[in-house]
Amino acid sequence: MHANDSTAKFDFVRAIVAEDLKTDKWGGRVVTRFPPEPNGYLHIGHAKSICLNFGIAAEFAGICHLRFDDTNPEKEEQEYVNSIIEDVHWLGWDWGDQTEGLDPTEPASGGLYYASDYFEQMYEYAVQLVKAGKAYVCDLTAEQTRQYRGTLTEPGEDSPYRSRSVNENLDLFERMRRGEFPDASRTLRAKIDMTHPNLNMRDPIMYRILHAEHHRTGDKWCIYPMYDWAHGLEDSVEKITHSICTLEFENHRPLYDWFLDELGIHHPQQIEFARLNLTYTVMSKRKLLRLVEQGHVGGWDDPRTPTISGLRRRGYSPAAIREFCKRIGVNKFNSTVDIALLEHCLREDLNKNSPRVMAVLRPLKVVIDNYPEGQVEELDAVNNPEDPAAGTRKVPFSRELYIEREDFMEEPPKKFYRLAPGREVRLRYAYFVTCADVVKDQNGQIVELHCTYDPATRGGDAPDGRKVKSTLHWVCAEHALEAEVRLYDNLFTKENPDDAPEGEDFTANLNPNSLEILSSCKVEPSLAGAEPLSRYQFERLGYFCVDPETSDEKLVFNRTVTLRDTWARIQKSQR
């Protein structure tokens, strides 16, 4: 396999698309779709599907529709529609005129679609099946329907209403639509085979009666189509070529095919792939909803959750998420991706693109004894060593500074390179300083350090060529801005949160230390007025993002991810 071979490295879905293009199966068209149900917020697992569908469309000169699969009014809300539109767009994908669909009373146009726009068409298709003797109105209760369906190992039995005449079915179905019957009293079912080994084929329900207000169609309908009936029609109406979904719909494919074949309409190919699992987190809507509702996290956009809005607030970039989705690939078997890969993609992007600033999380006061009192210097600092075009900025320096508490040790162990009594280190972009004295309070707590500086090392280079083992970040005391910094760790303590003791569930593995709030951090003055969601690297510490709760009175940062930390690893192995 050669790197310049343009046909190389297709995943199995792309291989199918490429083959279809080659054989001209769809007249050269590639039309995919991302069809979320607006009943929750999107998460990183959805991002995999979004990147797959929109990515394939982009790579093969096709188009991808954003379509809301809004066929269950009881669970769906406009709030979710809005958040999904925002998230897909934030991830960097476009579907044409995305503003058109924002008004729930207007039909969608451009590449934004709603299943609810097809309700009338779906109804007509259903009538067509009834007329063909392929669907019937059934009066069985939910409980009876289940009993008649049989089990995994036993065949089902025909419903007593299965042999109703076409005319009776037509009449009943129309009256269902008109609202003459109470909820759940009747259903429209496809007439297939109650003994079929695939349970989905045992006369599946196409419509249920539900007198519920729909977020877009209001009270126009009191019958709503089931997924299996609706989804293929949505795909067909939109002339989708490749209908890509997750593995649990594999068993539904025969039914997807059956409906479209019986109707004789455009018939896309359904292709199933494995959904994403990530270590140390949960991905199902149900579990995320529980975390939110039971207050284990602050909301759908809590920076600890794997929702797109949470990742955004945490400081993830769309590019990092897209790169991650590219690297994990696509397959047909369940797997769990190491969260370290996501963080790797994150650091890779942030390293290239984040401006550097200095911030001290746990401040320790340092006084430079031989530095003139009242003097302030403006020193040059590089904004991004990975990007010369980012330029430089000035940072103030004077007699009193803050350094990181953990950058000083009174009795340094082996391999600790940082400041210690009598030891010389470099203050980044400033001077070499040597620790002369340690001031403690009555409890023996270190409250202040006294140092001397070497004026000849201004900017951080020694003219005599002498070396120091480490470089510390610092913030000038007089000019420092106060900030709150929120440190995050994995939400769960176990790789697989579901691995819980008998009788307990994933919430038993919640990490009690997933959030630590530091309220008296010091950051350099250039951060004044930093915009919400803007990203920075705090030198030597990690990547941080301005939280939307930030204000003129209080700067608030979220730690996106730490830098790779060799020292932390050494410490860990020494214990």
Add this chain to the structure above:
RNA sequence: UACCCGGUGGUGUAAUAGGUAACACAUGGGCUUUUGGUGCCCAUAUUCCAGGUUCGAGUCCUGGCCGGGUAGCCA
């Protein structure tokens, strides 16, 4: 115990007519460094099992084992 799908280093993937099992992450080590960051180099480790076909099998065949999905008027 019915039907469907699937098993490649620790993890995620590649090997596209049967032809040297490769890449990334992680882990360990080294070099460079005004971030213990970045970058660069090296190392560890892989085809579920058993037969068969073949000069040659991750790939094809048979049998087994293991994992996942499915009994909503959810999607």
